[in-house]
Amino acid sequence: MSFILWMDVSDRLPTRDRIHKYDPEAVTTCVHCNSHLESHAHLLFECLFSRAIWTQLLNYCGTHWIGLCWNDFIAWASTHWRGNTSVIVAKKLCLGAAVYHIWRERNCCIFEGTKRTSSIVARSIIDTIRYRLSSINLKDHPLIALNWNVNAN
Numbered sequence: 001m002s003f004i005l006w007m008d009v010s011d012r013l014p015t016r017d018r019i020h021k022y023d024p025e026a027v028t029t030c031v032h033c034n035s036h037l038e039s040h041a042h043l044l045f046e047c048l049f050s051r052a053i054w055t056q057l058l059n060y061c062g063t064h065w066i067g068l069c070w071n072d073f074i075a076w077a078s079t080h081w082r083g084n085t086s087v088i089v090a091k092k093l094c095l096g097a098a099v100y101h102i103w104r105e106r107n108c109c110i111f112e113g114t115k116r117t118s119s120i121v122a123r124s125i126i127d128t129i130r131y132r133l134s135s136i137n138l139k140d141h142p143l144i145a146l147n148w149n150v151n152a153n
């Protein structure tokens with residue numbers, strides 16, 4: 001997951017806006033909403049499909065939508081999500097898992113013709129994070145354990 005996140009932060013994922021630069025015949029619209037240009041920012045953060053996923057994830061993190069664009073959000077997260085406390089680890093897991101799963105869902109839609117709802121994708125992300133958090137000692141962070149419904153041992 002972290003590799004995909006790095007690819008995105010480095011603005012290198014081959015989204016349709018990038019492909020269009022090399023192939024003028026290529027489709028440019030977002031596969032989820034069919035109404036906006038598929039850019040990194042749109043696909044991963046601004047599309048209503050992605051935003052619905054983020055809204056659920058941020059609820060689990062005990063926070064809410066802060067209304068930033070993708071680049072501002074990444075800059076904000078890299079400033080505020082420093083260290084390895086359980087709270088920060090959970091938020092970093094959210095970011096990495098969201099980028100990975102949203103990118104994977106986009107590819108499944110385009111190349112396999114499958115389409116899942118934002119709720120189902122969010123559930124996959126939440127299950128991934130819960131699995132990862134279950135291996136972390138959350139004894140000092142009972143709220144995270146409670147939010148994510150994992151044992152705090």
Ligand SMILES: [Zn+2]
Pocket residue numbers: 030031032033034035036042043047048049
């Ligand atoms: Zn869209």
